[in-house]
Amino acid sequence: MINVTSRSSKAVKLRAQEILQVKALPLFSEVAPQQLESLLGAALLQQFPSGVDLIHEGDSADFLHVLVEGLVEIFTEQGGTEWGISLVEPVSTFILAAVVSDQPYLNSARTIRESRILLIPAERVRAVFDQDVEFARIVARELAFAYRGVIKKLKGYMARSSVERLANWILAEAQKNSSQANIVLPFDRGTLASHIGTTREHLSRSLAQLTEHGVRIRGREIVIDRQDLLEAFARPQQLIDDPTV
Structure with a gap:
């Protein structure tokens, strides 16, 4: 659990441009103005350096996190080994399910790059969820997309070897920036290995x-x-690799 007054971060109020970015998120785009004001009025925007643990699995869900800038890794630690769950890019929310259900975090999260993160108190999110039917519908849709993402990743683990998962990861990254013929890893090889379900040695x-x-x-x-x-070689499949499905 992060400390909103810690030395590793600096809390500031949202700027006008950042408010527009948050309002444009699917999760908030159709929320009634009064309810959105309730959410954002209690929010803090913090700057975190790379390598800061934001949340720990097993802790209570105290904030909804909205990544405004940077890169965040969602991971779990089992038997002394870390395994990557997902990589979060801006502008997007993460760990929504724990906040809505008022349950402990199932995963941990840390910054991989210097990041700006909006923190919305979980109690405010749940209050608006109970009061705003449209917001509740959008939350359900967001959770459904997250569930489908997990199923896709599980299918990839079950149906593919580690080298095939790596090949499809490279293709997916290349599609994000089709103007370049190369990918620059935004993290070390150990992190990449974790996120495709292998070891650093097997990755090499x-x-x-x-x-x-x-x-x-x-x-x-x-x-x-x-x-x-x-x-x-990779044989990408729509029902595993297409982010729009």
Whole structure:
């Protein structure tokens, strides 16, 4: 659980542009103005350096987190080993289910890059959920999308080898910025290994194996020379890899 007055962060009120960003989120876009004012009036915007633990699994859900800028890793620790759950990019919320249900966090979260995060007290979120039918409907939709994301990832783990999961991860990252033929890892290889369900050692072997399928490795850069070869090997599937489905 983060401390909103900790030395590692600085709490400020929302600026006009940031309020517009938050209002544009699907979760808040159709909320009644009075209810939205109730949510944002109690919110704090904090700046966190990289590597700060934001929440710990098992703790009570005290805030809804909205990532305005930066990158956040959702993970779990089991048997002394960390496993990646997801990577959160702006502008988006995370750990919504624990807040709405008033249950302990099932996962932990930390910043991977310097990040700005909006903190909305969980009690306010639940109060608006009870009072605003439209907000409750949107929350249900957000939770449904999150559930589908988990099922997709589980299907990928069950149906693919670690090198196939890596290949599809590379293709997905490349689609985010089609103007570039390379991907620069925003984190270390250990984090990437965790998020595709493998070890750092197996990741290195998988990267080497992909050089036979149109990929080159240059330090933290992954260069796709032959996307057709990579796609032929990865065999992406709509019901696993398409984020719009």
